[in-house]
Amino acid sequence: MILSTHFTLEEFQRSSVAAAHGIDNTIPVQYIPTLQQLCRTILEPLRKFAGQPIIISSGYRSPTLNIKVGGVYASQHTLGEAADIYLPKTEYTSWVDGQRHTDMEIAHHWFTFLKDHTDFDQLILETKNGLDYWIHVSCRKNKKKNRHQVLHLNT
């Protein structure tokens, strides 16, 4: 099922952990409009800015899956309000602005775009060993309640 121009419901539902443990991660119908809003408000603008595919590493999480992956209680992932994303490395991404950049510089480039141009609840840049990164983005069902919180986490 298509949620927006570049995103499908399946991308938000897919989970290797759920598959490995036989956990049902079917997205309840009532969360579909919330996911569509997340796509429209945050993911599509980033997709357009980056000019390349965005990979959703963790989208929706059923309450059981959320416990299994050690997610925080009542995580926004269980409400269809959040996604963890990354942008795959391509030749294009190493040449942003005609200049060569490291993956981490590019991650910051996209993170800054999200911060300045989208209506988010939480925006978290998580980095591991200064090499790997992923971005947690969320948008509340009621956008008026968005806190515009920006966090950097190092693990």
Ligand SMILES: [Zn+2]
């Ligand atoms: Zn997350």
